[in-house]
Ligand SMILES: Nc1nc2c(ncn2[C@@H]2O[C@H](COP(=O)(O)OP(=O)(O)O)[C@@H](O)[C@H]2O)c(=O)[nH]1
């Protein structure tokens with residue numbers, strides 16, 4: 424393994440191979456990577472972090488590819504991270520993404536990375552953020568993170584993005600409705616993709632109705648609902664506008680603070696757990712909790728004392 428600081432220098436200088444190797448080191452939590460974090464974040468250029476989530480098959484990868492083409496036309500260098508935590512072994516979804524991203528494989532100004540493994544860095548969400556930081560240091564902006572909007576960590580990734588795009592499609596079944604309710608809360612921009620199919624307008628109306636009822640609970644302006652056809656190219660330019668336009672909103676102090684608060688709480692939990700689990704009395708404490716000698720909350724306080 425090459426010197427990590429050397430890889431970072433190479434990545435910042437625009438060497439894709441250095442960036443790719445640095446990302447592998449991050450995913451593997453390679454020795455020395457934690458020590459590199461301050462200089463990695465210091466090398467950041469402030470790229471717009473865009474989360475794209477939604478049910479499988481809604482067209483997220485196709486949409487990301489179409490958006491990348493749109494941003495390239497606008498002279499942007501685009502970073503893409505495709506997260507597939509559900510299938511570390513069967514990489515079907517990721518292979519599909521790779522094929523769709525082939526459109527950009529000859530373009531040095533589009534950088535695509537797939538993450539299939541659960542990163543060590545304190546979980547997938549943490550690893551994803553460090554990966555995004557490295558791609559930012561390499562000068563890509565925006566950086567799009569695609570996740571399947573089903574599990575906790577995916578929603579968490581979406582929550583920590585500056586701008587979160589939730590992708591739906593027409594004719595979604597009941598189980599998708601449940602996912603939808605949770606996802607609506609994190610959406611800054613909503614997309615009904617596959618607008619070339621029947622029922623798209625109806626789906627958009629339904630979403631707008633759901634958003635206006637949710638509005639009572641969440642004191643904020645409801646996000647826009649846009650119609651796109653990722654395969655046909657309709658609505659892509661308007662979507663890029665909406666995402667770009669949200670950047671300044673996402674950087675209002677309150678919003679930035681709310682994201683930082685979430686990131687810090689999570690990092691704190693990971694750091695405390697790591698520290699406690701490395702203590703000599705960890706195993707004995709686990710045993711004591713297992714046999715009900717001590718409650719877990721008191722045990723945790725003692726481990727941190
Ligand atoms: N008709 C139609 N099909 C689409 C559209 N966007 C994506 N698809 C298709 O939907 C399927 C799933 O797309 P994919 O991007 O892999 O979805 P993901 O799982 O959300 O990433 C593929 O067969 C795409 O070609 C669209 O706008 N219209």
Ligand SMILES: [Mg+2]
Nearest residue numbers: 483484516520
């Ligand atoms: Mg996909």
